[in-house]
Amino acid sequence: MDVNIDQLKKFQLEIAKSVVLEKKDYPLEYFEFIVGVDLTFNTNEGIVCFSVFDMNEKKMEYFFERDKIKFPYIPGFLAFRELPLINKLYEKLHKELFNDKKVLFFIDGHGLSHPRKAGIATHFGVLNNTFSIGIAKRLLYGKIQDENFFENKQKLFSFVIDQNFSQIAVAIKTEYLKRKRIMNSKVLYISVGNKLNLKNSFELFVNFYKKYNFIPTEEAHNYLQKIRKKKEYEKKLF
Known part of the structure; x- marks a missing residue:
């Protein structure tokens, strides 16, 4: 598959221009559904899972979709590889x-903490005009504001800044959540996807965990692992 990187960058810059950064803060109770989004890949097939938590009934449901993945893996351009499958499931569940419910999406990946401020959480939020937050396991762009963040055991979170010293994410040690690791990572990076601000994004993430004791993207991740194991087991049988 031929890929025009310049065209992709241009599209990302257009996405970044369309981001809505809210000044006001939304309480957790504002939302009717909290959704965790994660993907896994098996050869040329992708599987996406939405862990959908109903804030009124306090119950979780899992939905998944699978399809062939044609776009290659290119760091910084994961949205072009993963978003078609995510949107396929989103369109079904949206209907x-x-x-018209108020839905907040936690997406495995970056939002504005991206070289062109257009990570997958931002792509998704802008294209679907919805609230979104990026939860990444690795730093893609920028640097930790506190230079001794990893060495200082007392420091449990710090801002991530870009080359202009703008705050683009919050790095949070899983220890802050009383967990040794989350999805095999000791640090998570929380960033704005769309229709929120950074402070509110971080607060929504932390408050949800403190109240319900789980992370939506991790729930989706764990469900995908079960699907993969079942598929591998079925292959052995046949």
Whole structure:
């Protein structure tokens, strides 16, 4: 598959221009559904899972979709590889479940903490005009504001800044959540996807965990692992 990097960069810059950064803060209770989004890959097939938590009924449901993945893996351009499958499931659930409900999406990946401020959480939020937050396991762009963040055991979170010293994410040690690791990582990077501000994004992430004791993207991740194991087991049987 031929890929025009310059065209992709241009599209990302257009996405970044369309981001809505809210000044006001939304409480957790504002949202009717909290959704965790994660993907896994098996050869040329992708599987996406939405862990959908109903804030009124306090119950979780899992939905997944699978399809062939044609776009190659290129760091910094993961949205072009993963978003078609994510949107395929989103469109189904938007009609069947979400409708006009207030939904917050936690997406495995970056939002504005991206070289062109257009990570997958931002792509998704802008294209679907919805609230989104990026939860990444690795730093893609920028640097930790506190230079001794990793060495200082007392320091449990710090801002991530870009080359202009703008705050683009919050790095949080999983120890802050009383966990040794989360999805095999000791640090998570929380960034704005769309329709929120950084402070509010961080607070929503932390408050949700403190209240319900789980991370939506991790729930989606764990469900995907079960699907993969089942598929591998079925292959052995046949």
